[in-house]
Amino acid sequence: NNLVGEIEEEGNHTKLILKGKSAHASTPDEGINAIIFLCKYLATVVDNKLVDFILEYLDDCNGKKLGIDHTGMMGSLTLNLGVISYCKEEFKIILDLRCPHDIDFDGMIEKFQTACANYGFRENHNIGKALYIDPDSDLINNLHTAYVNVTGDTINKPQAIGGGTYAKSMPNCVAFGAEFLGEDNLIHGNNENIKIDSLLKATEIYCHALYNSIKV
Incomplete structure (x- = not known):
């Protein structure tokens, strides 16, 4: 093998x-x-x-x-x-x-x-409630608008993934950012990293997202 x-x-x-x-x-x-x-x-x-x-x-x-x-x-x-x-x-x-x-x-x-x-085995489970927010909700629309305003990317849409996230700790919350398309940040691996330009761009997006949320 x-x-x-x-x-x-x-x-x-x-x-x-x-x-x-x-x-x-x-x-x-x-x-x-x-x-x-x-x-x-x-x-x-x-x-x-x-x-x-x-x-x-x-x-x-x-x-x-x-x-x-x-x-x-x-x-x-x-x-x-x-x-x-x-x-x-x-x-x-x-x-x-x-x-x-x-x-x-x-x-x-x-x-x-x-x-x-x-097989005569015992089983115990602890299954938490899945985190799912309607992609048409105000929360998702505000976040996506902030992303589009900064990047100009209207092609890529919000996505659901299987990652366990801090967002489960409070209601009406999702994980947002900060990896960009085509970049490999080696998430959870050796030498995990982010480019300075990408970090600054992500910060700009977060600022727009916060502003959009406050307006709502």
């Missing part, structure tokens, strides 16, 4: 290290999940329910194997197998799900609980 790994002996144990490729939790398909590929190897050398469960239900980024895949107004559901710990047959899996606001949440949870029950 063109991945880098290591294998070494530590006393009576064998230590396996596999390096994948990191990606933002909202775009797991852009990365390479080392957990999945390690499980694919382990399945060839051990008989383990956890390995089998992961490969049967969690080996995709949209929940298709669980039967919970959904595409709505906010885009597609994403499933990221982010963290797993396993010691002496006790384990914990942490999944990061980004769910469109119009999904059947109860039905999704029921399907996942059924998958866990098939």
Whole structure:
């Protein structure tokens, strides 16, 4: 699979290290999940329910194997197998799900609980309410107008993405800026950065946005 790994002996144990490729939790398909590929190897050398469960239900980024895949107004559901710990047959899996606001949440949870029950596993969840603001609302129109006034860009429109955002901490709030089209700021990665010109342009847009909001 063109991945880098290591294998070494530590006393009576064998230590396996596999390096994948990191990606933002909202775009797991852009990365390479080392957990999945390690499980694919382990399945060839051990008989383990956890390995089998992961490969049967969690080996995709949209929940298709669980039967919970959904595409709505906010885009597609994403499933990221982010963290797993396993010691002496006790384990914990942490999944990061980004769910469109119009999904059947109860039905999704029921399907996942059924998958866990098939293996005798327990499931706990903490699913917050999806953040969705009407794109035709005054808030979005004011922000978009500020962007257009400064950039002159009338082609690109506001978009919904799967990012977890500080905007959930208060009502009627959205994330706004500051990355521009065609720029790669290496968000959440090594050497994350922003060009000074872009920072100044973003500040100008914010000033227009605040002024538009105060007028309203």
